[in-house]
Structures are given as structure tokens and as C-alpha cells.
Amino acid sequence: MSKALPITASEPTVAxxxxxxxxxxxxxxxxxxxxxxxxxxxxxLRCRHCFISCSPENHSHWFMSRDEVAGHLETSIRWGVxxxxxxxxxxxxxxxxxxxxxxxxxxxxxxxxxxxxLLPTRTVEGLRRLARTSPxxxxxxxxxxxxxxxxxxEIRGAGTFDRALxxxxxxxxxxxxxxxxTMQTWAxxxxxxxxxxxxxxxxxxxxxxxxxxxxxxxRIGAEARRDRPYNGVELVDRDMMTGYxxxxxxxxxxxxxxxxxxxxxxxxxxxxxxxxxxxxxxxATRPAVLAEQACFTCWxxxxxxxxLPGFAADPA
Amino acid sequence: MSPGTSTRxxxxxxxxxxxxxxxxxxLALEAAIADAESRGADAMICLGDLGAFGPxxxxxxxxxxxxxxPVVKGNYDDSIARGLDDCQCGYTDPRDNYxxxxxxxxxxxxxxxxxxxxxxxxxxxxxxxxxxxEVLACHxxxxxxxxxxxxxxxxxxxxxxxxxxxxxxVILGTHTGIHWAREWDACAPTKGYPIGASGAPGxxxxxxxxxxxxxxxxxxxxxxxxxxxxxAEGRELxxxxxxxxxxxxxxxxxxxxxxxxxxxxxxxLTGWWTTCLEILPGKERAAGRW
Numbered sequence: 232m233s234k235a236l237p238i239t240a241s242e243p244t245v246a247x248x249x250x251x252x253x254x255x256x257x258x259x260x261x262x263x264x265x266x267x268x269x270x271x272x273x274x275x276l277r278c279r280h281c282f283i284s285c286s287p288e289n290h291s292h293w294f295m296s297r298d299e300v301a302g303h304l305e306t307s308i309r310w311g312v313x314x315x316x317x318x319x320x321x322x323x324x325x326x327x328x329x330x331x332x333x334x335x336x337x338x339x340x341x342x343x344x345x346x347x348x349l350l351p352t353r354t355v356e357g358l359r360r361l362a363r364t365s366p367x368x369x370x371x372x373x374x375x376x377x378x379x380x381x382x383x384x385e386i387r388g389a390g391t392f393d394r395a396l397x398x399x400x401x402x403x404x405x406x407x408x409x410x411x412x413t414m415q416t417w418a419x420x421x422x423x424x425x426x427x428x429x430x431x432x433x434x435x436x437x438x439x440x441x442x443x444x445x446x447x448x449x450r451i452g453a454e455a456r457r458d459r460p461y462n463g464v465e466l467v468d469r470d471m472m473t474g475y476x477x478x479x480x481x482x483x484x485x486x487x488x489x490x491x492x493x494x495x496x497x498x499x500x501x502x503x504x505x506x507x508x509x510x511x512x513x514x515a516t517r518p519a520v521l522a523e524q525a526c527f528t529c530w531x532x533x534x535x536x537x538x539l540p541g542f543a544a545d546p547a
Numbered sequence: 548m549s550p551g552t553s554t555r556x557x558x559x560x561x562x563x564x565x566x567x568x569x570x571x572x573x574l575a576l577e578a579a580i581a582d583a584e585s586r587g588a589d590a591m592i593c594l595g596d597l598g599a600f601g602p603x604x605x606x607x608x609x610x611x612x613x614x615x616x617p618v619v620k621g622n623y624d625d626s627i628a629r630g631l632d633d634c635q636c637g638y639t640d641p642r643d644n645y646x647x648x649x650x651x652x653x654x655x656x657x658x659x660x661x662x663x664x665x666x667x668x669x670x671x672x673x674x675x676x677x678x679x680x681e682v683l684a685c686h687x688x689x690x691x692x693x694x695x696x697x698x699x700x701x702x703x704x705x706x707x708x709x710x711x712x713x714x715x716x717v718i719l720g721t722h723t724g725i726h727w728a729r730e731w732d733a734c735a736p737t738k739g740y741p742i743g744a745s746g747a748p749g750x751x752x753x754x755x756x757x758x759x760x761x762x763x764x765x766x767x768x769x770x771x772x773x774x775x776x777x778x779a780e781g782r783e784l785x786x787x788x789x790x791x792x793x794x795x796x797x798x799x800x801x802x803x804x805x806x807x808x809x810x811x812x813x814x815x816l817t818g819w820w821t822t823c824l825e826i827l828p829g830k831e832r833a834a835g836r837w
Contacts (some may be wrong), residue, residue: 261690261708279604308737311708314700338704338737340828366739368699368830406833440824440837443640538825539695 254504254522255472257483259269262310264485264516264537265303268499269295269331270319271490274348278387279457280376280414281451282525283500285320292320292500294545295490297327301334302487306511308338316342316536318497323349329357336365342538347373347409348391355398359405371409372444373399376416378428386416386457400436410442410538416458447532449498451525461524471530472521480526481534482519486511495519497536498529553615556590556675556682563677564588565684565775567721568621570762571601571654575772576610578793579761592673594721595686596622597636597666598654600762600803600811608662620669621686621722622693627655628667635693640825643762646808647823653807668726678779683715687722696720696757698727699830706755707736710813717754717784719775725766725831726759726773728786756786764818765794766827766835770795771818 271292274285283289307315315335321327322343335341350358362369373395377383380392387395402409411433417425426443434440448454448459477483487494492506493514499505504522507514521530529535556563564583566654569576570722583591593616598604611618620628622635634651658666671692688694689709706729709718733751742754759765759773771790778785799812810821819836821829827835 308704311702311705313702313705339705340700362830366699368697368828369796370829406831408829410829423641442825442829442832 233509246271252287252293254467254520254526255469256520257477257480257514258518260478260483260485262307262484263313263360264316264481264488265307265310265312265314265511266316266318266487267295267300267303267331267487268292268319268487268489268494268497268500269300269317269328270322270325271295272500273324274346275318275321275324275348276388276391278346278374278376278453280386280416280448280454282452282454282498284452293490294320294325294327295331295488297330299490300327300331303511304334304338310511310515312339314340314342314538316344316497318344321346321349323354323416329354329361329529332358332369333359336361336367336369338367340367340370342370342372344372344374346391347371347375347395347402348400350398352401355405355407358402358407360526362407371402371407371414372538373409374412375399376413378398378425378432382416386414396432396436399433399438403436403438408438408442410444412444414446414448416448435540444538446535447528449525449528451498451523452501461527465524465527467521467526467530479533480519480521480529482521482529484534485536486514496529498525499523522525548760553617554670554673555617556592556673556677558676560589560675561678562587562589562778563777564591565719565756565758565777566591566593566616567726568596568599568623568724568760568762569593569607569756569773570596570599570760571604571607572762572772572793572798573601573603573606573610573687574798575761575791575793575796576607579772579791580610580614580616582789583774583776588776591616591633592684592719593618594684594719594758595619595692596623596721596760596762597621598627598658599623599650600807601798602805602807604654604658605662608665617673618669619673619684619686620666620692623651623654624666624669625692626651627658628663628763630655630663636791641703643823643825645812647807648742650811668834676808677717677777678784679782680716680779680784681714681721682717684711684719687720689713689715689718693722696755697723697725697828697831698729698757699828701729701755702737703729703731703739704736706739707731707733707753709755710753716752716782717756717777719756719758719777721758721760723826724758724760724763726757726775726788728754728756728775728788730754730784742784752784754783754784754786759788761791763814763820766820766831768836769818770816779790
């Protein structure tokens with residue numbers, strides 16, 4: 232097993248917004264999703280909409296080692312976890328990533344949230360092997376934020392559209408069907424047009440009938456500066472939880488483990504209010520507090536971070 | 548008509564035929580019942596989703612009644628009974644949603660008020676003994692009617708939790724439409740294996756069986772549909788997935804007469820799913836044509 236990068240930490244590059252509400256609390260119903268901040272806040276890109284402002288310089292959360300991840304995986308068995316998610320930063324900047332994925336895929340289904348700019352043929356071949364040998368599904372969620380290089384690169388950086396699209400082509404060619412994730416930066420009435428364009432662009436790299444996921448903006452971190460921050464009324468208060476199905480909220484069925492503690496959800500990494508403990512056992516027994524304005528987006532749209540509306544996100 | 552089906556599996560049953568989503572495929576249901584009877588099944592059970600996809604939803608009810616088959620409520624049955632806006636499958640893909648809504652509206656409009664009311668009274672789960680095993684039969688999972696339990700997204704330790712929480716040895720479900728089964732030892736819930744494979748025998752054995760669906764093929768390029776035949780000897784369980792050939796061309800004709808989408812007919816004729824693909828995990832999606 233290779234060693235993780237040395238652990239260093241520096242000040243966050245973007246100060247979190249102040250806590251805006253005491254907020255109602257949400258108990259964990261079941262630990263269905265275990266998220267890993269496997270690359271900390273370190274990313275090879277500096278996307279202008281990143282809700283935790285990841286970048287090459289943002290070392291406020293550091294990489295997790297394979298051993299650290301393995302420890303949490305062991306704990307997850309006892310909790311009956313259903314799905315594993317790996318995020319960052321850019322997960323494929325973690326030099327242990329393939330080993331980590333192998334460990335997780337021995338236990339359950341895995342989803343990796345990636346910008347797909349670090350997926351050369353060799354890595355794609357490794358992913359194909361992992362997917363083929365595991366009984367569980369390996370999902371790659373590839374972020375592409377526009378249907379043209381101009382639209383995407385304005386947000387994600389020069390050249391990223393072509394690099395991500397090329398990687399999508401390589402993934403599809405080996406039978407991995409990525410979920411293309413895009414943050415909605417257009418008006419609702421353009422949805423059909425944008426989706427049509429996405430399908431056309433993806434068909435160009437061999438991806439016919441692609442899996443697409445559109446996310447609403449999270450108005451924190453860099454996105455608060457790119458577009459706008461939340462306004463004063465965009466908060467969840469106790470009255471808003473009356474009669475509300477809590478299972479819609481990610482924190483009712485998930486926890487995020489990092490190299491420096493366990494959080495209620497992956498969105499709130501910059502917020503101390505969301506840090507629920509040092510260990511998974513501790514954090515799983517403590518309620519989450521809907522104290523931050525980003526909770527308003529989850530309250531409005533449901534657990535947007537999940538691949539699908541599943542148990543934790545399905546009101547039935 | 549008010550179907551007079553049984554609401555329980557009688558004690559002493561050893562060989563059980565379990566049917567998943569019927570989706571209005573009355574021809575496949577009749578064929579599966581005949582097949583199960585020919586294989587000496589002591590009892591039959593249906594795990595819900597009686598309507599959807601196929602033609603003439605009311606044709607399914609008299610078949611269930613004639614054979615006294617107990618039925619568990621599916622998400623589709625719940626939606627139709629309560630007059631909800633959709634089937635609760637949670638699609639967000641516009642294409643999947645278009646077909647799901649079309650199918651739902653067709654089924655709702657052609658299900659009699661009596662049958663709708665009857666579906667509303669169906670149990671969310673049935674518990675019974677098969678041999679010496681405690682079985683819980685549900686539609687999706689014991690905790691939620693519309694929870695998808697695909698083979699590639701369901702860890703064995705998660706299944707172990709479901710059996711622990713529900714106090715059962717064996718859980719039967721459907722909802723996904725693709726059959727699979729896994730067995731494990733409760734004392735080592737990370738190692739699952741196909742039922743019948745070697746493992747530590749004994750009282751701690753647990754199993755999950757997704758019994759498949761009668762309503763449409765299993766996205767495997769075959770026209771047959773599938774059900775599960777379970778047999779218990781004491782605490783030893785065996786599971787056989789049975790392909791059912793039926794007059795799928797007659798069903799396709801009925802669907803066309805009813806002006807149901809040609810995409811649905813294509814699935815019946817080819818065995819490949821053409822709609823509702825969004826819910827498929829990558830592994831199962833990659834195994835299909837679309």
C-alpha cells in the first residue's frame with residue numbers, strides 16, 4: 232500500500248459564512264450513506280462555483296490515507312451502511328485512490344465524484360478491472376458544467392471541458408457509464424434545450440442515452456461570490472420542519488468522514504456546526520443541526536448529493 | 548368485483564412460488580401460476596405492483612382471486628389506491644418521467660374503483676414460516692415499499708441489518724424487476740454467496756431473495772419473465788429462479804390495441820428495457836442494451 236501524502240494543513244482560503252440559525256435538529260434514521268472526504272479540499276482545479284472552494288492551495292482538509300479509510304469501512308459494517316461515496320477535492324489526486332476503491336468495493340457499492348481531468352487510459356483500465364471484479368457497482372460522477380467549452384471552462388477552467396469529455400469517452404468505451412453532473416446555471420425554461428445539447432455533445436464521444444444529473448447551486452464558498460450568497464430568509468427554522476419528511480435530508484441518512492473528524496454532510500465541511508464528532512460512532516449517535524443556509528437548498532430540493540432518490544431521499 | 552384472495556401463508560408450507568411485479572401482464576401471471584402448480588408449489592404469493600406497463604389492469608385481479616394468492620402492497624398499488632400523482636419510483640429523467648406518467652395515467656383510468664379500494668387494504672408485508680425459517684415478504688424492503696434493492700447496490704452487511712431489524716431469517720422483495728438472491732452467515736455478514744453455495748451451515752444462516760417480476764422481462768434479451776421457487780427443509784433454503792415462457796406476442800398485440808407506447812411493446816418482444824432506465828445502477832445498466 233502506498234503512503235498518503237504528508238499531512239499538512241493551512242488556513243482555509245475562504246472563511247466560512249457565519250452561522251445564521253440555531254436550527255432544528257435531525258436524528259440519523261439509518262447510516263445508509265458513508266461519505267469520504269478522501270482528497271480533503273485539495274483539487275487540481277479552482278472551479279468558480281465550488282461550495283467548499285477547493286483548489287491546489289486549499290489544504291484546510293487533507294487527504295485520507297488508505298488505512299484511515301479502511302478503519303471507517305470496518306466500522307461501517309456494524310452500522311449496516313448501504314452506499315459509499317468518495318469526494319474531495321479531486322479524489323484521483325489521492326495516490327491511494329485505487330487501493331481505497333478496491334477496499335470499498337469489496338464491501339458495497341461505490342460512487343466517486345470526480346472532475347475527470349485525471350483519468351488517463353491507465354487509470355480508466357484500472358477502474359474497469361475494479362468494476363469487473365466486484366459484485367458491486369462502481370459509479371463515476373463526472374462534473375461538466377456546460378454544453379460547450381466556453382460555458383464549462385468559464386466556471387471550471389481552461390481546457391477542462393475537452394479533458395473531461397475525453398475521459399467520459401474512455402469510460403464509456405470500457406463499459407463504465409458515468410453519471411454526468413452539472414450545476415444549473417441557466418434559467419428553468421432552458422432546461423429542455425440544455426439537456427438536448429448535453430445528449431448531443433455526449434453522443435459525440437460515444438455516450439448515447441447518458442445518465443445526467445442536474446444540481447441546484449449551493450450558494451456558499453466560491454459560488455457565493457460567483458453568483459450570489461443566500462439571502463436573509465433562506466434558512467430552515469423549526470416551523471419549516473413541521474410535517475416535513477426528514478428522510479428527504481441527507482443528514483438523516485448519511486455522515487461524512489474526513490481526515491479530521493466526522494461531519495453531518497459533505498456540503499457543510501467549512502462549518503463547525505456540522506462537525507459531529509471525532510469518530511463515526513460518535514457522529515452517528517448525534518443529531519445534525521440545520522443551522523446553515525446551505526441546509527435550505529437541501530430542504531428545498533432533497534438530498535441532491537445522492538445518486539438517486541433512495542431511502543434517505545424518497546418521501547413516498 | 549372484490550378479490551377474495553387469502554391474506555396469509557398457511558403453516559406447514561415447504562415449497563413456495565413467489566411472484567414479483569405483475570405490471571398488468573395477466574398472460575404471464577396465468578402462465579406462472581400454471582408453472583408453479585406443475586412444480587408442486589404448496590403456496591403462492593405475489594409481492595405487489597399489480598398494474599403498470601401492460602394492458603387492461605383489471606384482468607389481473609380475477610386471476611389472483613381464482614387462485615387465492617396473498618398479495619403484498621407495492622408502490623404502484625399504493626399510488627393507484629390513494630390517487631397519487633405518480634408511481635413513486637422517483638424518476639427525474641424527463642424521458643423516464645414521460646413514459647412513467649403515461650403508463651400511470653393509463654393504469655389509473657382503467658382500474659375499477661373496487662380494485663383500487665382493495666389495493667389500498669393490502670398489507671405492506673406478510674410474515675410466515677417456510678420450513679423452520681421466519682420469512683418476511685415485502686415489495687421493496689422491510690423498511691420502505693419503494694426502496695430499490697439491486698444486486699450491485701446492496702451490501703451483505705446491509706441485508707444483515709434488515710434481517711436483524713425485522714426479526715426475519717429470509718426477506719423476499721421485488722420492486723427492481725431483476726431477480727437475484729444472496730445467502731450469508733449472520734456472524735460474518737460481509738461474505739455473501741449464492742444460495743446453495745458452501746458456507747457455515749446452521750441457525751445463523753440468512754437470505755435475501757429478489758423474486759424478479761412477471762410483468763416484463765429482466766433486461767436480459769430473453770422474452771421470458773421470472774419468478775422464484777423457494778423450498779425449505781428445516782432451516783436449509785433452496786431457491787430456484789424459473790423462467791416463464793408465455794404468449795408475449797399476444798400481450799404485445801393487446802398493448803398495441805390499447806395504444807400503449809411502442810417502447811413498452813419493444814421490451815416485451817425483445818427482452819430489453821427501453822424506459823425507466825434512470826433507476827438502474829451502472830452495473831445493471833451496462834448489462835442491458837440501453
